[in-house]
Amino acid sequence: MRFISEFRRSELAEGLISQIHRKSRTPARFMEFCGGHTVTIFRYGIRQVLPSTIEMVSGPGCPICVTANADLDKAIALSQIPDVIITTFGDMLKVPGSRSSLQQVKADGAQVHTVYSTMDALKMAEDNPDKSVVFLGIGFETTAPTIAASILQAEEKGMRNYYVLSLHKVCPPVIRALLDSGEVKLDGLICPGHVSAIIGSHPWEFIARDYGIPCVVSGFEPLDILQCVDMLVDQVENGESRVEIAYRRGVRPEGNQQALRLMEQVFEPSPAQWRGMGEVPDSGLKIRKKYQCFDAELAFDIEPGPTSEPVGCICGDILRGVKTPADCRLFGKACVPENPIGPCMVSSEGSCSAYYLYGGSFGG
Amino acid sequence: MCLAIPALIKYIEDKEAEVEIGGITRRISLWLTPEARAGDYVLVHTGYAINVLDQEQAEETLTLLRQIAELDEEEG
Numbered sequence: 557m558r559f560i561s562e563f564r565r566s567e568l569a570e571g572l573i574s575q576i577h578r579k580s581r582t583p584a585r586f587m588e589f590c591g592g593h594t595v596t597i598f599r600y601g602i603r604q605v606l607p608s609t610i611e612m613v614s615g616p617g618c619p620i621c622v623t624a625n626a627d628l629d630k631a632i633a634l635s636q637i638p639d640v641i642i643t644t645f646g647d648m649l650k651v652p653g654s655r656s657s658l659q660q661v662k663a664d665g666a667q668v669h670t671v672y673s674t675m676d677a678l679k680m681a682e683d684n685p686d687k688s689v690v691f692l693g694i695g696f697e698t699t700a701p702t703i704a705a706s707i708l709q710a711e712e713k714g715m716r717n718y719y720v721l722s723l724h725k726v727c728p729p730v731i732r733a734l735l736d737s738g739e740v741k742l743d744g745l746i747c748p749g750h751v752s753a754i755i756g757s758h759p760w761e762f763i764a765r766d767y768g769i770p771c772v773v774s775g776f777e778p779l780d781i782l783q784c785v786d787m788l789v790d791q792v793e794n795g796e797s798r799v800e801i802a803y804r805r806g807v808r809p810e811g812n813q814q815a816l817r818l819m820e821q822v823f824e825p826s827p828a829q830w831r832g833m834g835e836v837p838d839s840g841l842k843i844r845k846k847y848q849c850f851d852a853e854l855a856f857d858i859e860p861g862p863t864s865e866p867v868g869c870i871c872g873d874i875l876r877g878v879k880t881p882a883d884c885r886l887f888g889k890a891c892v893p894e895n896p897i898g899p900c901m902v903s904s905e906g907s908c909s910a911y912y913l914y915g916g917s918f919g920g
Numbered sequence: 921m922c923l924a925i926p927a928l929i930k931y932i933e934d935k936e937a938e939v940e941i942g943g944i945t946r947r948i949s950l951w952l953t954p955e956a957r958a959g960d961y962v963l964v965h966t967g968y969a970i971n972v973l974d975q976e977q978a979e980e981t982l983t984l985l986r987q988i989a990e991l992d993e994e995e996g
């Protein structure tokens with residue numbers, strides 16, 4: 557497929573791998589923020605082909621994984637309200653909340669539907685005028701503009717039975733929180749490619765400037781990751797820290813202005829709860845007052861009950877990059893993809909799922 | 921979850937487009953990329969084009985990677 561197969565060619569990978577081995581002298585720890593990058597790194601065995609000087613750690617960039625149990629409980633409570641249809645991206649279904657999961661309540665008779673796009677959720681609302689259709693707004697800056705667009709489309713059509721539970725999160729504030737915690741020392745950051753397709757590369761500049769950490773925006777094919785690592789190594793060896801884009805076919809420095817405008821029109825910054833990190837200021841997106849008739853949080857009386865965390869699960873520590881799945885005593889025993897206990901095993905982009913499917917060696 | 925797939929725009933109708941993704945035809949929204957034209961490749965995420973792919977930049981990246989590979993062969 558165009559723009560995919562060319563970026564998987566092994567002979568070009570070999571050149572990059574040799575170059576990285578030749579250049580890398582200084583021990584360096586690089587974090588891939590994005591769960592999509594984690595999958596590429598594991599699927600193509602990239603950790604194993606890098607020199608011993610480079611250590612890779614996975615970050616918190618999986619929207620499903622970082623959704624707090626309290627927010628999941630809200631979604632589950634919403635599904636119990638009569639005449640409410642929940643629409644959601646598929647990965648959310650199996651994530652266990654405090655007492656149940658969306659999959660469980662669906663099996664028990666709640667109206668929970670998996671959709672590919674908010675366009676499907678809008679269609680469902682049009683087809684069911686006597687029901688209230690709630691879309692679970694989960695995702696980063698890549699997804700939030702598509703959900704903003706759905707609210708604007710609902711407004712344009714005069715729909716009054718479409719709602720969004722806005723649990724969106726934005727990435728730069730959480731990276732700042734992670735770095736300020738001092739728990740993880742990083743020498744380079746692989747910045748998320750499709751978040752950057754929307755926000756551009758400028759929002760990462762504070763990381764290079766204030767924390768002295770080299771940043772490179774990467775695409776999702778194996779050559780993209782290797783090129784990104786090569787560029788990070790260059791910065792490390794030259795003692796530099798700046799923001800560069802390796803994924804130039806997909807990311808412009810200024811981002812997608814139209815998407816940013818729609819996001820700004822519909823949402824405003826708010827604090828958000830992150831699993832493992834607690835509340836992070838300005839890391840969430842709340843629906844603005846002008847569009848509050850679409851806000852599920854205001855439209856329904858949601859009673860999620862008390863929140864509890866699964867005993868023994870260390871997803872929070874894994875998301876902060878301070879522990880790996882191999883450190884978890886549930887991993888691969890009580891917690892497996894067929895019966896996940898923590899969200900990092902549920903989501904196809906979660907670290908535990910990637911370790912379980914492709915891990916083999918847990919080194920580096 | 922931020923997965924986005926390159927797709928070729930076949931034709932555009934109002935704010936929607938018919939695209940081809942690996943031989944499969946789909947209808948997507950162009951709300952986020954009003955500048956997209958038939959014949960462009962776009963990155964598709966959850967049914968929306970989130971960016972128009974820059975084909976020149978893709979070629980430049982591949983040329984650079986080929987040069988690195990050739991250099992490696994000469995040195996290797």
